[in-house]
Amino acid sequence: MATASMAKKTVRINGCVASAQAAKYSDVDVITAYPIRPYTATMMALAQMVANGELDAEYIVADSEHSQLSIAHGAASSGARVFTGSSGVGVHYAYELYSPISGSRMPVQMMIADRTLDPPGDFGSEHTDALATRDMGWLMGWSCDAQEAFDNHLIAYRIGEDPRVLLPQMVCQDGFFVSHITTDVALPDSGQVKEFLPPYKHPYPLDPRHPVSHGPQIMPEQGPPLQLERARAMEGAMTVIEEAHEEFARVFGRRYDPWIEEFMTDGADVVFFMQGGHAVTARHAIRHMRERGAKVGLVRLRTIRPYPTDRVMASLSRFKVVGVVETNMGLGSVSSGGSLYAEACAALYESDKRPLVLSFMAGMGGEAIVLKEFYWMTNKLLEAQKRGKIEKRTHWVGFEE
Amino acid sequence: MAVIEIERQMLPMLGSPNQGARFYNPDLPQTEPFVPGHRTCAGCGPSIQYRMTSKASGDNTILVGPTGCMYVANSSYLCTPYNVPWAHTQIGSAGSFTAGVAAAYEAMIRKGKWKGAFPNIICEAGDGSASDIGLASISGALYRDHDCLIICYDNEQYANTGIQASSRTPYGGMTTFSPPGPMVPEAKKLFPKDLARMMAAGHPHCYVATATVGYPIDLMNKVRKGLNHKGAAFLMIYTPCQKGFVYETPRSIDLGRLVVECGLYPIWEWNHEAREYDYSFRPQHMRPVSEYLKLQGRFGHLHAEHIAKLQKFANEQWRMMGVEVPEALVRATNPETIADMASAEAAAAVAHTV
Numbered sequence: 086m087a088t089a090s091m092a093k094k095t096v097r098i099n100g101c102v103a104s105a106q107a108a109k110y111s112d113v114d115v116i117t118a119y120p121i122r123p124y125t126a127t128m129m130a131l132a133q134m135v136a137n138g139e140l141d142a143e144y145i146v147a148d149s150e151h152s153q154l155s156i157a158h159g160a161a162s163s164g165a166r167v168f169t170g171s172s173g174v175g176v177h178y179a180y181e182l183y184s185p186i187s188g189s190r191m192p193v194q195m196m197i198a199d200r201t202l203d204p205p206g207d208f209g210s211e212h213t214d215a216l217a218t219r220d221m222g223w224l225m226g227w228s229c230d231a232q233e234a235f236d237n238h239l240i241a242y243r244i245g246e247d248p249r250v251l252l253p254q255m256v257c258q259d260g261f262f263v264s265h266i267t268t269d270v271a272l273p274d275s276g277q278v279k280e281f282l283p284p285y286k287h288p289y290p291l292d293p294r295h296p297v298s299h300g301p302q303i304m305p306e307q308g309p310p311l312q313l314e315r316a317r318a319m320e321g322a323m324t325v326i327e328e329a330h331e332e333f334a335r336v337f338g339r340r341y342d343p344w345i346e347e348f349m350t351d352g353a354d355v356v357f358f359m360q361g362g363h364a365v366t367a368r369h370a371i372r373h374m375r376e377r378g379a380k381v382g383l384v385r386l387r388t389i390r391p392y393p394t395d396r397v398m399a400s401l402s403r404f405k406v407v408g409v410v411e412t413n414m415g416l417g418s419v420s421s422g423g424s425l426y427a428e429a430c431a432a433l434y435e436s437d438k439r440p441l442v443l444s445f446m447a448g449m450g451g452e453a454i455v456l457k458e459f460y461w462m463t464n465k466l467l468e469a470q471k472r473g474k475i476e477k478r479t480h481w482v483g484f485e486e
Numbered sequence: 487m488a489v490i491e492i493e494r495q496m497l498p499m500l501g502s503p504n505q506g507a508r509f510y511n512p513d514l515p516q517t518e519p520f521v522p523g524h525r526t527c528a529g530c531g532p533s534i535q536y537r538m539t540s541k542a543s544g545d546n547t548i549l550v551g552p553t554g555c556m557y558v559a560n561s562s563y564l565c566t567p568y569n570v571p572w573a574h575t576q577i578g579s580a581g582s583f584t585a586g587v588a589a590a591y592e593a594m595i596r597k598g599k600w601k602g603a604f605p606n607i608i609c610e611a612g613d614g615s616a617s618d619i620g621l622a623s624i625s626g627a628l629y630r631d632h633d634c635l636i637i638c639y640d641n642e643q644y645a646n647t648g649i650q651a652s653s654r655t656p657y658g659g660m661t662t663f664s665p666p667g668p669m670v671p672e673a674k675k676l677f678p679k680d681l682a683r684m685m686a687a688g689h690p691h692c693y694v695a696t697a698t699v700g701y702p703i704d705l706m707n708k709v710r711k712g713l714n715h716k717g718a719a720f721l722m723i724y725t726p727c728q729k730g731f732v733y734e735t736p737r738s739i740d741l742g743r744l745v746v747e748c749g750l751y752p753i754w755e756w757n758h759e760a761r762e763y764d765y766s767f768r769p770q771h772m773r774p775v776s777e778y779l780k781l782q783g784r785f786g787h788l789h790a791e792h793i794a795k796l797q798k799f800a801n802e803q804w805r806m807m808g809v810e811v812p813e814a815l816v817r818a819t820n821p822e823t824i825a826d827m828a829s830a831e832a833a834a835a836v837a838h839t840v
Contacts, residue, residue, distance in 0.1 A: 143592055147626060149622060151582070155579035155623065156589065159582070159585065160587065160593075161590075163590035163591060164599070182576065185576060293605050298566040299572070301561030302558055303564055
C-alpha cells in the first residue's frame with residue numbers, strides 16, 4: 086500500500102490537502118467525513134486517495150457532524166487510528182461528543198479549518214468555532230501555513246496516542262488563509278514517519294478477548310478522581326509535547342518551539358500576541374515597521390491546550406505593551422472582545438512585570454487583516470506605551486480613527 | 487499484498503416452536519454475557535431482553551449502550567453486568583458509534599492489525615434513542631450497511647428519566663409528558679411512529695424484524711439471523727416496563743404475548759432478498775385490546791371511545807398482516823359495547839390506583 090514506501094519530495098499543495106497527506110502518512114484506519122466548507126477539501130482529497138488505493142482505510146460519509154464524531158469515538162474505542170474534521174457550525178453540531186471522547190481517553194484526531202459561525206453565515210475564518218471547545222479536554226493548537234499543518238498532524242497523533250496522554254487532538258488552521266492557500270510542502274519519506282509515529286495501541290480497546298466496560302455511570306463522589314485524572318493527563322501532556330517536538334526535529338529536521346513562536350522580539354517594546362495564519366501577514370508588517378524604527382515583534386501561540394501559562398508569562402513580561410489579535414468572538418467576555426485576551430492576562434497576573442494589554446478585534450467574519458491594519462494596531466500599542474496606560478481594553482479594528 | 491480473508495461467524499438457529507417458551511430448551515447457550523447483579527427494576531422487560539440477546543450472540547460480542555435504562559440502571563456506580571466489552575455512547579449516537587466499532591474491525595482485520603473472527607457488534611438502543619434523537623444515526627448505519635445489529639428495546643417511553651412520552655408511546659398511554667386531564671382525556675393523542683417499518687422501507691437491503699420478550703426463542707433466533715446477515719440489521723423488541731406501564735411485576739412475559747395476541751405489536755420479518763414482509767408468525771390466540779390494556783395502570787384513564795379507537799388500530803394491523811379479523815373484534819370497535827377502563831370489572835387493581 087501507499088504507506089509502505091513513499092519517497093521524500095516537495096509538492097505544492099494547500100492546507101487542506103496537506104492535512105489529507107498527513108492522514109495518509111499516518112496510515113489512518115477509519116476516516117469519517119461530512120461536508121462543510123472549507124475543511125471539505127481535506128475529505129475530498131482523502132476520498133480520492135482511498136479510491137485510488139493509495140490509502141487503505143474505511144472512509145465513512147456520516148449523516149452529520151454529531152455522527153462523524155460518534156463514529157470516530159466508536160472506532161478509536163475499538164483500537165483504530167481515526168481521522169475526522171470539520172469547520173464552523175459543523176464543529177458545534179458535534180459539540181456533545183468532545184467531552185465523552187476526551188473523558189474516555191480516546192485519541193481521535195480532528196482537523197479544523199476555521200469558519201465563522203452563523204451569523205453572519207459567510208465562509209470566512211474566525212477561530213470561535215474551535216476555541217469554543219477549548220476546555221473539553223482536547224489538545225489544541227493552530228498552524229500558520231500548510232507545512233506546519235502537515236507537521237502538526239503527525240506530532241499531534243504522537244502526543245495524543247502516547248499512553249501517558251491518551252487525549253484527542255484538534256489540529257486547527259485558518260479557513261482559506263491556510264486551508265486554501267497553496268504553498269510548497271515538504272513531504273517526508275514514509276520510513277521517517279514510521280520512525281516518528283509508532284502504531285496506535287490503546288491499552289483498553291473494545292476487544293472480546295479482554296472484556297472492558299467504557300463509560301459506566303458513577304456516583305458523585307466517584308467524579309472528582311475521574312476528572313482529576315483527565316486534568317492530570319492534560320498537564321502531563323506538557324512533557325510529552327516537548328519530547329515529541331524534539332523527536333520531530335531529530336527525524337524530520339524541522340524544529341518548532343511547541344508553545345510559542347517569537348518573531349523579531351529582540352529589543353521589542355510592544356508585541357502582537359496571536360494564533361494562526363494572520364501571523365504570516367503580521368511578520369511582513371513587523372519587518373516594515375521595524376524598518377521605520379518601531380520596536381514591535383510577534384509572539385505567536387502554537388499550542389493553546391494545554392495552555393503554556395509559564396511560557397506565556399515569561400515571554401510577554403519582557404515587553405511594555407501586548408496587543409492581542411483575537412480573530413474570535415467572546416461576546417460579553419472580560420474584555421468584551423475576544424477570548425484570547427483573558428488567556429493572556431491570566432498568564433500575566435503572577436508576573437512581577439506586567440505589560441499593558443490591549444485586545445484587537447480584527448479579522449472578524451473571516452476578513453483578511455491587511456498590512457495597513459497591523460500598522461494601525463502598532464500605533465495603538467506605541468501610543469499606549471508612551472502614555473503608560475491603555476485608552477481602552479478593546480479596539481474594533483476598522484471602526485476607529 | 488496478501489488479502490486477509492475476514493472470518494465471519496454463523497450462529498445456528500435454536501430448534502423450538504416459536505410458541506413454546508416455558509419449558510427447558512437444551513439448545514439454549516450456557517453463556518451469560520449479561521450477568522446478574524445489575525440495578526434494573528424487578529420484571530424489567532429490557533433487561534430480560536438483554537439477557538436473551540446476549541445469550542444468543544455469545545461471547546465474541548461487543549455491546550454498545552446509548553444513554554437509556556440499559557445504560558443507567560445497568561452500569562451504575564462504575565459496576566457493569568457485561569461479561570463482554572461494552573461502551574456507553576450518547577443517546578443520539580446509537581447508530582454512529584456502532585458504525586465506528588464495525589468500521590474499525592473491518593479496517594483492523596483487513597490491515598492485519600487485529601486477528602480473529604469478526605465480532606458480533608450489537609447496539610442496544612431504547613426507543614427514545616432509536617425513534618427520536620438517534621434515528622438519523624441508526625438510519626445512517628443501516629444505509630451504509632455496517633456489519634452490526636441495532637436493537638431497539640422498545641418500552642414505549644423514556645423510562646430512565648422518569649416516564650416521558652417518546653414517539654413510540656402508544657395512543658392513550660399516560661406518561662409524565664402526556665398526562666390525562668379534562669382537556670386531554672385520552673392522555674397521548676398520537677399513534678406511535680412505525681419505526682421498524684420505516685427501517686425496512688428505507689433500508690431494504692437490511693435484515694429487519696420485530697419481536698417481543700413473550701417469545702424468547704423467536705427473539706433469540708432473530709438476533710442470530712441479524713448477526714449472521716452480512717451487513718446491517720435492525721430488530722425492534724417489545725420490552726414492557728413495570729415502572730411506566732404500571733402492572734404486576736410477574737406479568738412481563740404475559741404482556742409480551744398479549745400485546746401480540748391483541749394485534750398491537752405485529753411480529754414480522756423483512757425478507758431482504760425477496761423484498762417483502764414475512765407475516766407468517768401467528769400467536770396462539772386473538773384477543774380484544776382491552777385484555778391487554780386492563781392490566782396496565784397507564785391505560786387506567788381510558789374511556790370506551792378511546793379503547794374502541796385502539797381496537798380499530800389493532801384491526802388494521804391484523805388486516806395489514808393478511809389476517810381476517812373475527813366478528814367479535816370488529817364489534818369491539820363500537821364504543822357502546824365497551825366499558826370505560828375505570829369502571830371495567832375485569833381491570834386489574836393497578837388500573838384503579840393511578
